[in-house]
Amino acid sequence: MIRTRTHVGSRAAVGGLISMLAISLTGCGALGGESGSSSSDGTVTVWQYYGDEQMPTGKPLYDALEAYDAENDDVKVKIRFIPFEDFNRTLQQGAAAGESPDVALINAFDTQQMADAGVIEDISDKVEEWGEKDAYYPTSWETTQVGGKTYGIPHVADDYALYYNKDVFEAAGVQPPATWDEMESTAATLAKEVKYGLAVSGREGAEGATGILLRQLAAGGDLKTFGDGTGAAALESYKRMVDNGGLSKGFLTWLEDDAKTHFAGGDAAMMINSATYVNILRDEVPDLNWDVAPLPKDEVSKSFLSAENLTIGAGSGDPDAAWDLIAHLQEPSVLEEYLPARNKLPARDDVPKAVEDPIRKTFADQLENAWAPEGDVATHSNESLTAIQEALQATISGGSSPADAAKAAQAKIDGALGS
Amino acid sequence: MSSLARSAPAARTTVRPGHRRPNLAPYLFLAPAVVFVVLTVVYPLVYNILQSFFDVGLREVVQGGASWVGLDNYRDQLGRSEFWHAVVVSLVYSIGTVVIAFAVGLGLALLFHREFPGRNLLRALLLLAWILPTVVSANVWRWLLDGSYGLLNAALSGLGLLDRDLFWLGEPNPALLAVIVATAWSFAPFAMILLAAGLQSISPTYYEAARIDGASAWQQFRSLTFPLLRPVSLTVTLLIFIFTFKTFDTIFLMTGGGPGNATETLPVYAYNEAFEFSRFDTAAVATTVLMVISIALALVYFRALRSEEGA
Numbered sequence: 001m002i003r004t005r006t007h008v009g010s011r012a013a014v015g016g017l018i019s020m021l022a023i024s025l026t027g028c029g030a031l032g033g034e035s036g037s038s039s040s041d042g043t044v045t046v047w048q049y050y051g052d053e054q055m056p057t058g059k060p061l062y063d064a065l066e067a068y069d070a071e072n073d074d075v076k077v078k079i080r081f082i083p084f085e086d087f088n089r090t091l092q093q094g095a096a097a098g099e100s101p102d103v104a105l106i107n108a109f110d111t112q113q114m115a116d117a118g119v120i121e122d123i124s125d126k127v128e129e130w131g132e133k134d135a136y137y138p139t140s141w142e143t144t145q146v147g148g149k150t151y152g153i154p155h156v157a158d159d160y161a162l163y164y165n166k167d168v169f170e171a172a173g174v175q176p177p178a179t180w181d182e183m184e185s186t187a188a189t190l191a192k193e194v195k196y197g198l199a200v201s202g203r204e205g206a207e208g209a210t211g212i213l214l215r216q217l218a219a220g221g222d223l224k225t226f227g228d229g230t231g232a233a234a235l236e237s238y239k240r241m242v243d244n245g246g247l248s249k250g251f252l253t254w255l256e257d258d259a260k261t262h263f264a265g266g267d268a269a270m271m272i273n274s275a276t277y278v279n280i281l282r283d284e285v286p287d288l289n290w291d292v293a294p295l296p297k298d299e300v301s302k303s304f305l306s307a308e309n310l311t312i313g314a315g316s317g318d319p320d321a322a323w324d325l326i327a328h329l330q331e332p333s334v335l336e337e338y339l340p341a342r343n344k345l346p347a348r349d350d351v352p353k354a355v356e357d358p359i360r361k362t363f364a365d366q367l368e369n370a371w372a373p374e375g376d377v378a379t380h381s382n383e384s385l386t387a388i389q390e391a392l393q394a395t396i397s398g399g400s401s402p403a404d405a406a407k408a409a410q411a412k413i414d415g416a417l418g419s
Numbered sequence: 420m421s422s423l424a425r426s427a428p429a430a431r432t433t434v435r436p437g438h439r440r441p442n443l444a445p446y447l448f449l450a451p452a453v454v455f456v457v458l459t460v461v462y463p464l465v466y467n468i469l470q471s472f473f474d475v476g477l478r479e480v481v482q483g484g485a486s487w488v489g490l491d492n493y494r495d496q497l498g499r500s501e502f503w504h505a506v507v508v509s510l511v512y513s514i515g516t517v518v519i520a521f522a523v524g525l526g527l528a529l530l531f532h533r534e535f536p537g538r539n540l541l542r543a544l545l546l547l548a549w550i551l552p553t554v555v556s557a558n559v560w561r562w563l564l565d566g567s568y569g570l571l572n573a574a575l576s577g578l579g580l581l582d583r584d585l586f587w588l589g590e591p592n593p594a595l596l597a598v599i600v601a602t603a604w605s606f607a608p609f610a611m612i613l614l615a616a617g618l619q620s621i622s623p624t625y626y627e628a629a630r631i632d633g634a635s636a637w638q639q640f641r642s643l644t645f646p647l648l649r650p651v652s653l654t655v656t657l658l659i660f661i662f663t664f665k666t667f668d669t670i671f672l673m674t675g676g677g678p679g680n681a682t683e684t685l686p687v688y689a690y691n692e693a694f695e696f697s698r699f700d701t702a703a704v705a706t707t708v709l710m711v712i713s714i715a716l717a718l719v720y721f722r723a724l725r726s727e728e729g730a
Binding site for chain 1: 565566567588674675679
């Protein structure tokens with residue numbers, strides 16, 4: 001310690017300050033306290049992470065909500081865009097400060113976490129009265145259920161499929177792979193024509209787990225059973241693809257958007273990605289000759305769901321107005337216009353016009369039995385996905401064998417689920 | 420806090436005779452600064468330290484009511500290999516950055532200590548690296564290091580040093596090296612400026628005397644420049660170390676802590692704990708440890724500086 005002569009007075013002041021802080025700490029925030037609530041004033045606030053009014057991902061929602069605003073004189077809709085990486089944090093901090101939105105458009109897999117934390121409201125009664133539950137696909141509906149109660153309504157759905165470049169396929173004389181074994185050999189063949197046979201995200205974090213999870217689902221496992229052999233089989237499959245040149249080692253540095261860049265540029269003959277990129281490819285590279293095939297099969301054929309749910313913020317001053325807006329957004333006539341513009345799929349089966357486009361239909365058909373994490377697995381999906389991406393990284397870099405990597409990932413997942 | 424109070428001028432300004440009120444003016448002038456520091460530095464700091472002794476998950480953040488768990492969070496974290504891995508990566512990353520940034524900075528400072536045409540322009544250009552926002556520089560490095568279209572690989576294979584696509588950010592050791600080099604690149608100009616100022620302050624008469632005694636350039640550097648630069652060098656290394664030690668953005672943008680957790684430093688680890696996995700209490704443990712190490716280093720630094728001055 002530095003030896004200085006401290007005034008007794010200032011030392012007492014510091015002591016007083018710290019005890020004051022301690023008292024104020026237990027008076028608010030995580031270490032004590034309570035939250036207020038918003039008031040009802042005819043304004044319905046909507047928080048979302050899709051994008052702002054100028055972005056192709058944001059504009060359709062603004063249009064839909066503006067139409068609703070115009071139809072209802074007594075309601076004023078206020079939309080706030082919060083980027084995805086800040087969204088959950090902002091929503092949680094808002095709830096802690098008693099400043100929740102009326103409507104929050106959240107990632108479907110975060111529903112349980114938000115419900116447990118008291119960020120969103122139980123809307124079971126409203127849903128019961130509404131009576132349209134049976135229109136929804138079971139996988140989508142399941143994400144809204146927490147402890148037997150309903151905490152949201154599916155807004156849209158999305159899943160993964162195989163995009164392929166028709167010209168490169170023709171030049172190489174191959175067909176879209178129907179099984180993962182075919183995928184391994186096809187990717188290697190295509191890598192002789194263009195730079196990459198297959199492009200898929202594999203970068204550090206949850207997003208980079210997309211490819212390996214889809215492969216493991218096909219092997220008949222899921223996040224909870226990564227260590228039981230299906231995980232190792234999936235890891236081995238990816239290792240073979242890297243070894244035979246069909247998949248570049250660089251995929252470990254790619255996000256989904258990077259995979260799209262390589263596909264759009266003609267460097268990659270195939271990519272595994274969500275329907276999000278259908279309109280983007282059509283806009284960016286109208287001359288690219290591509291199509292979409294269902295994901296290859298192994299033991300089973302399975303895609304996984306990526307989706308958002310509409311929820312009502314805890315302490316919303318006007319839950320009835322919030323509910324009215326949510327129900328409006330889910331009317332088939334509204335969805336028929338909104339979904340194609342937003343480039344997403346319906347979470348319910350009574351919107352045929354939204355999937356007339358054959359490419360979008362390929363995605364929609366897979367929704368029927370798409371996988372989604374449930375319960376605690378959903379709450380800890382971020383951590384679990386990060387763990388299986390690490391297993392992928394360890395396998396590809398030769399740091400550990402597929403079996404060991406899968407077991408290590410399973411241990412991490414179990415640890416997360418137990419916490 | 421105590422140093423703040425002591426820096427208040429204790430001198431009594433002249434008051435009219437017979438008027439013996441204590442003079443509060445200096446304290447009034449200080450008050451805004453003190454309040455500002457308390458609100459923006461002391462409060463969050465103490466809050467964070469306190470949070471590491473409570474059980475804080477998402478529910479507690481939203482609804483309050485966290486329970487006191489004493490040292491449980493510390494026990495949990497200090498018993499985890501991931502945590503120690505993050506500490507080691509932080510140290511390797513910071514020390515590596517300091518060594519490279521200092522060496523390059525010193526070389527540049529010596530270079531610019533001479534007169535040559537275009538010197539000022541070149542120096543200004545170098546400063547860009549320091550001024551450039553991290554978002555820009557980190558992404559530029561990502562492109563440079565890309566395995567398939569990166570400039571670095573193109574240059575290396577052009578020189579015949581590389582015969583395959585090396586994905587720098589996709590392999591553990593190259594990725595760690597890459598983030599160290601990228602960070603050092605932005606700190607080198609900063610080191611250069613401070614060291615150049617240090618060089619300016621060395622009296623040229625020393626060198627004249629050395630030259631008369633027939634000392635070579637290397638001897639001059641070793642026996643004069645280097646020892647006389649020591650106080651500045653200490654400042655430079657410590658500042659860069661502390662900056663780097665708490666750096667989050669460069670690594671987060673370049674690798675996200677990956678591949679695996681090869682570049683997961685303590686700040687990235689803390690971020691993941693809090694905002695990816697909603698474990699706010701253990702994140703607070705990580706940031707508290709981060710702070711303790713930085714403060715310890717600062718104390719070592721002040722002590723060293725004092726002994727330098729006393730020498």
